[in-house]
Amino acid sequence: MTPAKPPQASTTESTPQRTFDHRCIWCDSISHSRRIDCTEFKEAMQKRLITINADNRIINATTGEEVPPMFRRGGMKKMVALITNTPMIAFY
Numbered sequence: 243m244t245p246a247k248p249p250q251a252s253t254t255e256s257t258p259q260r261t262f263d264h265r266c267i268w269c270d271s272i273s274h275s276r277r278i279d280c281t282e283f284k285e286a287m288q289k290r291l292i293t294i295n296a297d298n299r300i301i302n303a304t305t306g307e308e309v310p311p312m313f314r315r316g317g318m319k320k321m322v323a324l325i326t327n328t329p330m331i332a333f334y
């Protein structure tokens with residue numbers, strides 16, 4: 243039995259910790275973790291497959307619906323390829 247830890251708030255950092263790897267939300271690559279570093283993301287933006295809404299989320303430019311993250315499953319790229327039926331996006 244381990245004693246329950248008292249709820250002590252850490253005052254040093256307010257940054258939320260996430261448990262998943264630093265993967266690109268768009269292409270699921272681990273070589274970069276930010277979408278602004280992702281050339282494929284920029285390409286999809288230029289082709290108007292996706293856009294960014296007021297909440298800074300990636301949405302389907304056609305339907306306006308948010309694209310769910312697909313970490314470890316090909317990234318949003320795969321999801322957008324499915325929902326937009328766009329062959330320009332390579333499948334894994």
Ligand SMILES: [Zn+2]
Pocket residue numbers: 266267268269270271274277279280281282283
């Ligand atoms: Zn990427």
